[in-house]
Every structure is written in C-alpha cells, then in structure tokens.
Amino acid sequence: MKVQSSVLVHLGYGKYVRSDRVTAVVPIEEERGPGRRTWVHVEGQTNPLVASRAEDSIVRDLVQEPHEVTQSRQQQEILQDLLIDLANINATVRRINRDEGGLDLDRLERRIRQILEA
Template sequence: MEVRENIIVPLGYGKYVRSDKIIVLEPIEDDRGPGRRTKVFVEELKDPIIASRTETSIVSNIVEIPREIVEANVALELLKDIMDDINNIGPMLRKSIKKEAGLDLEKIEKQIEEILKHEID
C-alpha cells in the first residue's frame, strides 16, 4: 500500500491531519469509547492525537485499498464498536431490554465474539 500524499484526513470532532504526516495509528484498548478510538502519532508532535475514528477508517483515507477489504474491515470495526457498547450495559438494563424488546444481548455478544474469533484465526 502506498500513502497518498497531501490528503487531509479527518480524525473526528474537527481534528484533521495531513496523510503523509501520520507515523503510527494505535487502537485504544483501555478506556475506548465514543471519541476515543485511536491514538494518532503525527510527525513533529510530542503527544498523539486522540481520534474518534477507528484505525481502519483512518487508514482507508490515507491509502488506496481495494473496496472489498475496506468494506470487510468497516464491518468488523462496527462489530467491535457494538461489542464495546454492549459491554457497557448493566445486568438490570439487559433484562429490561430482553423483556421489553425481545433482544438477547448475551446471545448477540456470543455471536459477535464467534465472528471476531474466526477473523483473528
């Protein structure tokens, strides 16, 4: 893959950086959530910029990637984001959601885990 030069890449919440100035993209594992998806290390900046976009979506702006790969990665990132959100739902609300909407969050979690497990293999 080749980095497209002089492309302005949106990082979310009004943050932008030139594509050829990005050095490292590091997904945030701990304290990940809305507004906190990726650390973006940029040339000449001491500290990384915290982006609200995933590393996959940022990379898709930086380089030319075949559409099929981008779509698959976006789908996987969406599943990861859904999993993060579901993990923040407490047991009382889970019971209420299951009772009121018939939505079994435990079952959805297991299905997402199974999909993500196969993607890692």
C-alpha cells in the same frame, strides 16, 4: 499500500491531519469509547492525537486515493478511448456528421487533444 501525500484525513470531531505526516495509527485499548477510538501519531508532535474514528477507517483514508483524483483519471481514460475511436472515422462520415447533423468530429477531436495535453 501507498500513503497519499498532502491529503487531509478526517480524525473525527473536526480534527484533520495531513496523511503524509502520520507515523502510526494505534487502537486505544484502555478507556476506549465514544470520541476515543484511536491514537494517531503525527510527525513533529510528541503526543499522539486522539481520534474518534476507528483505526481501520483512518488507515483506509490514508492509503485511498481521493475521489476527485480517481474520477479525473477515469475521465482522462474515457477521453483517450474516445480519441482512438474518432481516429477510425473516415472523412466522408465526418463530413456527413458535420453537414447533416451539426456534429463536427474534427473540432471535437482537436478539443479532446487539447484537454489531454494540458
């Protein structure tokens, strides 16, 4: 498990904390109830925060990669796969696609390379 750095983790009721500042997540055992599920200890603070979310939910958010990062990685992998497939298309097929179908595979290949290199 790796804590994602500089990601805000929702504690409930409008409370958020940076994931890399959390030092401990402890379930509240006494006086636990709605709005009081978990103690969240944060670096630099003497008293823990009271979270309304359960400790396992908070921990999952601490170590889970944000959806946007996962989606971006998947999109880059798809573009890399497409680039490999485009490299296997011969010049004649490229010309036919460009002239007859309006699909310029050379331009598409250049654009994908630009995106992946950025």
